[in-house]
Amino acid sequence: MTRTVLVTGGTSGIGRAVAARFAAEPAEVVVTGRTPAAVKETAGELGVRGVVCDATDPAQVASLADTLDRLDVLVNAAGGLPPQAPGGTPPLAALLAQWEASMAQNLLTAVLSTASVQALFTDGGSVISIGSIGAERRGGSYGAAKAALAAWNASLSAELAPSGVTCNVISAGYVTGTNFFQDGMTDTRHRALVEETHNKRPGTVDDIAAMACFLASPGARHITGQTLHVNGGAHTTR
Known part of the structure; x- marks a missing residue:
């Protein structure tokens, strides 16, 4: 039977690569996004529902x-860095807005999306949330939200795994091919991030998409409640 796959934030970067990978199975893929034009374009190019x-x-x-x-x-691929507060915003108000936006974009999107579809999962289903190496270091409000995502995932797994649904986080390192950094990436920063890895290359969106497909495969049915680090060794666990 053809699988049904929902990818939030599926119009660009990691989310789009994940959607393309599942669509090639082929699966019935639904992608979401906030911008109508981007949703329409992605749906048309990938042959999925937007x-x-x-x-x-x-x-x-x-x-x-x-x-x-x-x-x-x-x-759950929706997320990103919070927008800058408008000029003239009092410092504490700007700080609060930044933290609220980080939590909303990177944690609550996953919490709300998962809760809304929880009753629809088939036995053998999978919840996969995109985390970040920022949860381990230098992440600020964004990293804190991604750390909370991993903590929530552990409790979600305890809730859903008895019914045959696995729940895991893919913690991505530095990944090219996204608009995550917008105009903040320089050649110097790129080289520094690559140098941190063991394999001396940046990650790609396909690295993350391949892991997502594995976590949704029969070979990963005993993997749940985990945060899997895909970063070329820039952050290691033991």
Whole structure:
């Protein structure tokens, strides 16, 4: 039977690569994004279904879930760095806005999306959330949100695994081919991030997409509640 896969934040970067990989199975893939033009373009190019949905908005997330009959794989790829506060914002107000935006974009998107579709999962389903090496170091509000994502994933696994649904986080290191850094990436910073790795190369969106497909495969059914680091050795565990 063809699997149904939902990828939030699936119009660019890692989310788009994940959607393309599952679509090639082939699976019935649904991608979401906040920008109608980007959703339409991605859906057309990948041959998937696109839904405009801001995953921080409970009403929009609930409406998205109502369009699905069943679900095999959910990939929580929505997220990113918080926007800068408008000029003239008092410092503490700007700090609060930054932290609230980080938590909303990188934690609550996954929490709301997962809760909305939880009853639709088939036995053998998978929840895969995209984390970050920023949770381990120098991550600020973004890293704190990704660390909270991993903590939430552990409790989610305890809840869903008895019904046959695995829950894991892919903690991505430095990945090229995304707009994550916007204009903040320089040649010097790029070289420094690559130098931190053991294999002396940056990650790619396909590295993350391949791990997502593995975690949703029959060979990964006993892997749940985990944070898997895909970073070329820039951060190691033991």
